[in-house]
Amino acid sequence: MLLLSIFTTVEFYVITAFIAALVVGFAALPSRRGPARQILVAGSLRTDAAPSEPGIVAIVGDDGSLTIHRFGLEGVTKNGAYSLAVNIAGFDVTIDERLTPGHRSADSNDIPVTAAMAEIPGFGAERYHFNYRSETLGRSAAFTLNIRPGNRIDRLLS
DSSP states (O other), X not given: OTTGGGGGSHHHHHHHHHHHHHHHHHHTOXXXXXXXXXXXXXXXXXXXXXXXXXXXXXXXXXXXXXEXXXXXXXXXXTTSEEEEEEEEETTEEEEEEEEEOOOOOSXXXXXXXXXXEEEEOOOOSSEEEEEEEETTTTEEEEEEEEOOTTOEEEEEOO
């Protein structure tokens, strides 16, 4: 009986109301993600890479930029195009690859390319979660990377 008498005290109800107010307060906090922003990045096609499995290599530069090297391109010629649509919401980054295969012609721009490169500026020295998507291939790669100069990560698109 002595144990149940705690439910009749004023202190119990004050502590219960305080805990309930804390729970409601934390539930009402806004998201810490911040506003989303989109960056469109034009890349460059490369003919100097050997054919390989589709994949990416992400390397952090000295200024906090992220250089994406894309390997394993097929069906793209030198007169095609490679670009990225980068959506950043807080520390979550979605990179959508945009490929234009180019047209076949009789001139020298009909050279097949197997790789591409693009540089994404504007990252702070934090840990970001990346999702790289290639709609053309229907493949993607997800990874986490600390933005520190020299950090590097390799991923196959699956």
